[in-house]
Amino acid sequence: MHLDPRPSLAALALGLAAILPLPGAPEKAKSPQKPVVKTLAIGAQAPGFDLPGVDGKNHALADFAAARILVVVFTCNHCPDAIGAQDRLKKLAADYGPQGVAVVAISGNDPLALQPWELGWSVYGDSFEEMRAHARDHEYNFPYLYDGDTQAVTTAYGAVATPHVFIFDADRRLRYQGRLDNGRRDPGPATENNARDVLDLLLAGKPVPETMQTSRVFGCSTKWAWKRALAQEKAKEWAGLPVTVEPADAATIRKLAANETGKIRLINVWATDCGPCLAEFPDLVGIYRQYQKRDFDFVTIATDPAPKAGAVRKVLTRQQAALSPLTAKSVAAEGRRTNNYHYDSDDLDALAEALDAEWQGPLPHTLLLAPGGKVIFRHTGRIDPIAVRRAIVARLRAEE
Numbered sequence: 009m010h011l012d013p014r015p016s017l018a019a020l021a022l023g024l025a026a027i028l029p030l031p032g033a034p035e036k037a038k039s040p041q042k043p044v045v046k047t048l049a050i051g052a053q054a055p056g057f058d059l060p061g062v063d064g065k066n067h068a069l070a071d072f073a074a075a076r077i078l079v080v081v082f083t084c085n086h087c088p089d090a091i092g093a094q095d096r097l098k099k100l101a102a103d104y105g106p107q108g109v110a111v112v113a114i115s116g117n118d119p120l121a122l123q124p125w126e127l128g129w130s131v132y133g134d135s136f137e138e139m140r141a142h143a144r145d146h147e148y149n150f151p152y153l154y155d156g157d158t159q160a161v162t163t164a165y166g167a168v169a170t171p172h173v174f175i176f177d178a179d180r181r182l183r184y185q186g187r188l189d190n191g192r193r194d195p196g197p198a199t200e201n202n203a204r205d206v207l208d209l210l211l212a213g214k215p216v217p218e219t220m221q222t223s224r225v226f227g228c229s230t231k232w233a234w235k236r237a238l239a240q241e242k243a244k245e246w247a248g249l250p251v252t253v254e255p256a257d258a259a260t261i262r263k264l265a266a267n268e269t270g271k272i273r274l275i276n277v278w279a280t281d282c283g284p285c286l287a288e289f290p291d292l293v294g295i296y297r298q299y300q301k302r303d304f305d306f307v308t309i310a311t312d313p314a315p316k317a318g319a320v321r322k323v324l325t326r327q328q329a330a331l332s333p334l335t336a337k338s339v340a341a342e343g344r345r346t347n348n349y350h351y352d353s354d355d356l357d358a359l360a361e362a363l364d365a366e367w368q369g370p371l372p373h374t375l376l377l378a379p380g381g382k383v384i385f386r387h388t389g390r391i392d393p394i395a396v397r398r399a400i401v402a403r404l405r406a407e408e
Contacts, residue, residue, distance in 0.1 A: 042234040047166030047185060050221045054078065054180040055164035059114065059153035062140040067112065067151045069180075076108030077210055079203065080174040081188070082167035084115045085142040086122065087228035088129040090170040092193035094146055097171070100188075100204060101150045107211055111150040115139055116162025117170070121235035123242050124297035125334070126228075128304075129404075131397040134231070141394070159233060169227035173203050175210070183216050186223030246297065249330035253321050256309065256349035262362040264307055264349075267377045269342065271303040272384070272403050274396070277363070277373040279311045280319045284390040285372040289327040291393040292374075295400070296347075300332040302404055305339070310350045311359065311371065320350050378403065 048055070058068040072078050081097060083090040101111040117134040131145075132138035136154040143152045155161045165174055175184040184206040189198035202223050209216050256264075267273045276292055278285035296306035308329060310320040331339060331347045339347065351359050360367050367373050367388065376385035376399050385399040 040233040043163055045163055045166050047168060048174065048182055050182050052182045054176045057161040059155055059161060062143045062152045067153055072110045075110035076178055077207060078176040078180065079109060079111045081113045081171050082116050082162060083113050083171040084117045084134050085132040085138055086127045086130040086134055087170045088193045089227035091130060092195055093171050093188050093191060096191055096196045096198060097188060098149050104207055109207060112153065113150055114153045114155050114161060116155040116159050116167055117231035118156050118159060118233040121231040121233055121239055123239050125301045128299045128302050131394060131401050162230060167230055169225040169229055171227055172225045175203065175206050177210055183210060184221055187225050192226060246330065247328055251325045251330050252346040253324055253348040253350055254346050255352040257352055258358040258362040261359055265363050266381045267379055269338065270379050271305045271338065272400065273305040273307060273377045275307045275309065275375045277309045277311060277371060279371055280316060280323050282371045288372060288390045291391065293327055293329055295393060295396055299400055300334045305335060306347055308348045311356060314352060317350055324348050
């Protein structure tokens with residue numbers, strides 16, 4: 009499947025930027041009213057659609073007229089159930105495509121309706137630009153379409169979760185709706201293959217028994233636009249959290265680097281007069297908010313001279329670098345009270361030796377540490393937030 013060239017980092021950040029507003033940013037429009045959503049009934053005609061795809065083309069229902077069977081799957085980037093199912097869906101498309109079965113995936117989530125922590129199992133949010141990157145990374149072999157702006161198609165089908173599968177016969181009458189299989193978050197293979205069983209019957213010209221026509225959909229609920237209000241409320245709550253900073257000597261830094269916790273730890277070294285440091289700060293705070301419900305911790309270390317303590321606090325406050333209430337308990341268990349530190353010595357060599365002997369000194373400097381202090385990601389200079397998220401997700405999945 010041919011995808012558009014790699015989007016810019018700014019474009020990939022759209023999804024998170026939408027739900028991580030900068031201080032002083034204007035409030036977004038009020039959330040739409042909660043709609044009445046009714047899942048399509050068995051025997052109903054397939055509702056029409058004409059939606060943009062990650063391949064740069066629009067795809068309409070009529071484009072699949074030649075297919076013997078049409079499988080429409082409502083899915084997304086962020087949901088762990090959808091992520092777990094994506095390889096099984098790709099295999100279904102590959103196995104049944106030669107038999108005349110067309111598969112099309114649609115993301116109907118409103119990216120502005122997501123809270124940051126809901127993205128904690130993924131690299132990407134659910135914006136259209138991030139869909140392009142997600143499909144490219146995972147080599148999707150079917151069209152992946154976006155319905156997040158209006159959610160009209162998602163409402164017409166009545167997709168209640170991701171993934172939610174709808175299978176239509178040659179006349180485009182619905183013959184099955186429900187789960188893909190019983191695999192859930194396990195990449196598979198599944199032991200109960202609802203969609204495959206229905207496809208086998210339809211391809212053989214056999215009717216689908218009533219007991220096989222529907223199944224419950226266990227997955228992440230559809231992120232309807234009316235859920236924006238809660239996301240905005242939580243953003244305001246975060247903006248109101250206190251931001252603290254404490255002095256730290258080399259011994260404290262050494263202990264932080266040892267990471268004697270069961271969490272992975274992201275450490276960023278910065279200064280108030282470092283342009284790249286300030287430019288990447290919103291990304292770092294966004295990453296912290298994204299993974300705050302996982303086994304994840306975030307620490308900042310300012311290297312400014314001691315007299316600039318006020319400037320350090322001011323920057324941290326402006327960047328909303330608060331300690332998440334969700335990680336406060338584990339921080340307290342270490343005997344700590346903050347996630348922000350101001351190195352209290354002019355001996356920066358001692359700081360480097362305590363933190364990362366391979367660091368040559370330039371700022372910013374970022375480390376991702378496994379429990380026990382092993383470095384699993386290291387970067388000097390402004391980070392690529394996607395690269396950091398990939399490293400975090402890879403480690404978290406390895407621990408599952």
